[in-house]
Amino acid sequence: MTIAHHTRTSRQGRTTAAAAVLLAASATVAGMITAPAPAHAADQYIALALGYVNENPPVTMAGGSAISSAQDQAAQGALTNCSGNGGSHCVAEVIATNACAAAASNDYGEMTGASDPSLATAQSKAKSQLQNQQGAKVIVSGCANGSTPPPNDPPPPPAPKQGPTVSFDPVLGGLVAHITDRSGVSSQCTYAxxxxxxxxxxxxxxxxxLRIVPAVPRFRNWTVTITCDNGTSTTATTYF
Structure with a gap:
């Protein structure tokens, strides 16, 4: 009797252990079914386009941008936005995926685009890629997450107008001053x-x-000042 009872106890223990294993396996399967892996977020594209407002140096450019979950739609939206901002012959300069982008140009109409996780870095890259840095500036920039970019680089201040050049040649009975404009602006000047x-x-x-005839040579240095009403002036010395 004692032996039989022991056998029943052993069988019951094995049955209980098997049930526990089955239960744990069921719980694992249930957990796999009810806790799916998180879905991957859809990509976002930002496209930037540039177009000409004025094609004569210094060239003026217009920019356009668009954000979409479809690359083609972003590109088309940027082109439409560029045209709406006054640009002609607009081209999609850069398309970035889940990042920031910038498009830059210079006074000669050269165009470049760059992308980077950082907006400031994308802007710096776009400007540095320009072969000529005269008038280099970011025309349009932004990020695929829709964050608002800071204002575009302000236009550089106009370069100061240069005064005229002057050179001298002696002629029969006097002197001639060869005066050449460098300001690009017609003006009325005074030679003194x-x-x-x-x-x-x-x-x-x-x-x-400018012919200064008659003029008697004094064989000394003369200081000459040429002043123009466009705000420029030049001072030179000649021996006569």
């Missing part, structure tokens, strides 16, 4: 030195030969 002053018109980017 000791006890002598004379006005003349100086067309933009042109040369004017």
């Amino acid at each position: 030195t000791d006890n002598y002053s004379r006005g003349f018109a100086l067309p933009a980017n042109s040369k004017y030969d």
Whole structure:
């Protein structure tokens, strides 16, 4: 009797252990079914386009941008936005996926685009890729997550106008001053030195030969000042 009872107890223990294993396996399977892996978020694309407002140097550019979960739609939206901002012959310059992008240009109409997780880095990359840095600036930039970019680089201040150049040649009975405009703006100028002053018109980017005849050589240095009403002036010295 004692032996039989022991046998029943052993069988019951095995049955209980098997049930526990089955239960644990069922719980694992149930957990796998009810806790699916998180879905991957859809990609976001940002496209930037550039187009010409004015094609003569210094070139003026317009930009456009668009964000979409479809790459083609982002590109088309950027082109439409560029045209709406006054650009002609707009082209999609850069398309970034889940990142930031920037498109830059210069005074000669060269266009570049770059992308990076950082907006500031994307802007810096786009500008640095320009072969000529004259008038280099970011035209449009942004990020695929829709964050608002800071304002585009302000236009550089206009370069100060240069005064005219002057060179001298002696001629029979006097002196001739060869005066050439470098400002690109037509002006009325005055040539002045000791006890002598004379006005003349100086067309933009042109040369004017001012003849000072008769003039008696004094065989000394003369300081000459040429002052123009476009805000430029030049001082030179000649021996006569």
